[in-house]
Amino acid sequence: SQWGEENLQALSIQEGEDVTMNCSYKTYTTVVHWYRQDSGRGPALIILIRSNEREKRSGRLRATLDTSSQSSSLSITAAQCEDTAVYFCATDKGGSAKLIFGEGTKLTVSS
Amino acid sequence: NAGVIQTPRHKVTGKGQEATLWCEPISGHSAVFWYRQTIVQGLEFLTYFRNQAPIDDSGMPKERFSAQMPNQSHSTLKIQSTQPQDSAVYLCASSFSPGSETLYFGSGTRLTVL
Numbered sequence: 001s002q003w004g005e006e007n008l009q010a011l012s013i014q015e016g017e018d019v020t021m022n023c024s025y026k027t028y029t030t031v032v033h034w035y036r037q038d039s040g041r042g043p044a045l046i047i048l049i050r051s052n053e054r055e056k057r058s059g060r061l062r063a064t065l066d067t068s069s070q071s072s073s074l075s076i077t078a079a080q081c082e083d084t085a086v087y088f089c090a091t092d093k094g095g096s097a098k099l100i101f102g103e104g105t106k107l108t109v110s111s
Numbered sequence: 112n113a114g115v116i117q118t119p120r121h122k123v124t125g126k127g128q129e130a131t132l133w134c135e136p137i138s139g140h141s142a143v144f145w146y147r148q149t150i151v152q153g154l155e156f157l158t159y160f161r162n163q164a165p166i167d168d169s170g171m172p173k174e175r176f177s178a179q180m181p182n183q184s185h186s187t188l189k190i191q192s193t194q195p196q197d198s199a200v201y202l203c204a205s206s207f208s209p210g211s212e213t214l215y216f217g218s219g220t221r222l223t224v225l
Contacts (some may be wrong), residue, residue: 007171031212042115042202042216043154069224097142097206098215101154 010106019079021087024071029091032065032072033099040083043088043101048076052068079109115217117203123223124193132188132220136205143186144214145178148200160186161208193224 010039023069031050035043037056049056049072056063062075072089086106090099116135124130136143143178145157158168160180171178176195180186190197200221204214 033212042204042217043214044216045213048212096167097161098144098156098159100156101146103153 007012008090010108012108013079015081015109015111016078017109018075019107020073020075021107022071022073023089024069025089025102025103026070027091027092027093027100029068029093030095031092032063032071033090033092034063034074035088035101037088038073038085038102046087076107077108081109081111083107084109086107113213115205117201117217117220119220120218121221121223125224125225127192129160130190130193130197130222130224132201132203132222133201134186134188134217135184136186136203137191137215138184138204139207140181140210143180144204144206144208145186145188145214146160146202146204148202149198149220154202157188171208190222192218193222198222198224 011019031048033048034046036046037043047056047058047061047063049065051067060077064073076083086104088101088104090101093100115137118133122130141162144159144171147155147157158169158178159166163180176193178188200219202216202219204216206214
């Protein structure tokens with residue numbers, strides 16, 4: 001499998017809390033994508049981080065990438081109910097056009 | 112721009128029947144991808160096209176599954192002799208070019224094989 005077991009999890013938090021999701025990968029990638037998927041919809045890209053970057057921010061989102069340990073994280077600051085979704089990381093296996101997705105993290109934010 | 116359009120949203124077939132799923136990519140996008148999503152296997156790559164030509168079908172089951180892109184405005188995924196294990200959400204995505212980094216997904220077709 002491309003992915004470590006730590007990628008499969010469900011998280012439940014309260015509104016206003018911070019949360020971090022992790023994933024690890026086994027094959028070299030030029031970029032790590034993070035997608036979110038709302039119920040009944042397809043995944044949508046929320047942030048991506050390239051192999052030459054260690055951190056990337058977009059609004060309340062922060063992605064990190066450690067190429068030496070082949071792991072990435074996605075943090076959401078001050079989570080809101082509308083952040084409830086399944087979050088996936090995906091890699092390109094060395095620059096391939098196709099993306100390989102991890103198993104996802106189901107995040108539930110309650111008020 | 113309506114985004115990637117997939118039809119039908121839901122399809123129920125009997126075991127052994129054929130199912131054809133349709134995808135209309137975003138206008139101007141040259142790459143089209145098909146993925147399958149199940150609870151057990153997650154999001155699995157099936158195949159992709161660039162400028163209507165099949166490029167990589169490494170994820171396609173060798174039997175019963177086929178994909179085509181007869182023109183730039185639509186792609187089809189056909190499953191012959193459907194089996195219960197084919198039940199899944201089939202997602203189509205497009206990107207401006209194969210090297211561009213954002214995949215735009217449709218809402219998927221939920222296939223249920225009874």
